[in-house]
Amino acid sequence: MKKLxxxxxxxxxxxxxxxxxVKKDVSINESIIKENLNKKTWYLNLSNxxxxxxxxxxxxxxxxxxxxxxxxxxxxxKKVDQDLTCLNNLEVIDFSYNDIDNFINxxxxxxxxxxxxxxxxxxxxxNLSKYKNIAHLNLDYNNIKSLNFLKNLKDLxxxxxxxxxxxxxSWLDNFNQILSIDLSYNNISDKYQLKYLKNLHTLRKxxxxxxxxxxxxxxxxxDWSNSNN
Numbered sequence: 001m002k003k004l005x006x007x008x009x010x011x012x013x014x015x016x017x018x019x020x021x022v023k024k025d026v027s028i029n030e031s032i033i034k035e036n037l038n039k040k041t042w043y044l045n046l047s048n049x050x051x052x053x054x055x056x057x058x059x060x061x062x063x064x065x066x067x068x069x070x071x072x073x074x075x076x077x078k079k080v081d082q083d084l085t086c087l088n089n090l091e092v093i094d095f096s097y098n099d100i101d102n103f104i105n106x107x108x109x110x111x112x113x114x115x116x117x118x119x120x121x122x123x124x125x126x127n128l129s130k131y132k133n134i135a136h137l138n139l140d141y142n143n144i145k146s147l148n149f150l151k152n153l154k155d156l157x158x159x160x161x162x163x164x165x166x167x168x169x170s171w172l173d174n175f176n177q178i179l180s181i182d183l184s185y186n187n188i189s190d191k192y193q194l195k196y197l198k199n200l201h202t203l204r205k206x207x208x209x210x211x212x213x214x215x216x217x218x219x220x221x222x223d224w225s226n227s228n229n
Contacts, residue, residue, distance in 0.1 A: 028055035033063050042068040042089070051075040058086035065089065073097050073116070083107050095120065096138070105130045117142065118160065125149045139164065140182070147171040161186065162207070172196040180205040191217055197225075204228050
């Protein structure tokens with residue numbers, strides 16, 4: 001009986017150690033980068049790696065300076081709080097299909113023009129003053145109500161916002177170069193909010209379907225935006 005008890009305790013201890021100590025390695029070294037890097041396009045594919053946070057790039061390899069595109073999609077990342085200053089030539093970063101609810105801008109990217117944050121848990125992106133060069137921003141399928149954090153992104157061309165909780169459009173006054181906005185599947189019910197669209201002279205595509213607005217109004221507004229093409 002005592003032997004069985006000791007055996008049980010040993011097995012329990014081993015199982016507990018595995019639970020406590022076996023974690024996904026979030027470090028990144030030169031071999032990992034080389035294995036997942038396409039040097040023709042400098043595209044680094046780190047999707048579906050099980051990361052729960054962004055790996056530390058800046059202490060490992062000189063290859064970092066050449067990377068232009070990073071794909072972090074389909075991981076378990078909770079927040080963007082890593083300093084990526086060493087990625088001097090980064091142009092596109094994909095954080096789609098994660099669990100991000102916190103985006104802390106710790107670095108000032110020189111060439112970054114595209115951020116994909118689709119399918120996360122974001123309600124606010126905070127101060128984006130360091131990201132003035134962003135032209136493409138995808139925030140589809142999040143928890144966004146207010147978009148005041150976009151006021152510094154004067155160069156936005158394409159903005160994805162479908163499947164959020166947006167009802168106010170006053171933030172649209174800030175954009176002089178926007179080409180495409182997808183606001184479908186939101187909570188825009190007040191037709192007077194549409195007055196903020198009138199100064200968007202560069203707008204070419206606008207999507208408003210599946211908002212609690214009159215369908216005729218939606219069709220007219222979308223036809224108006226398409227007529228600018």
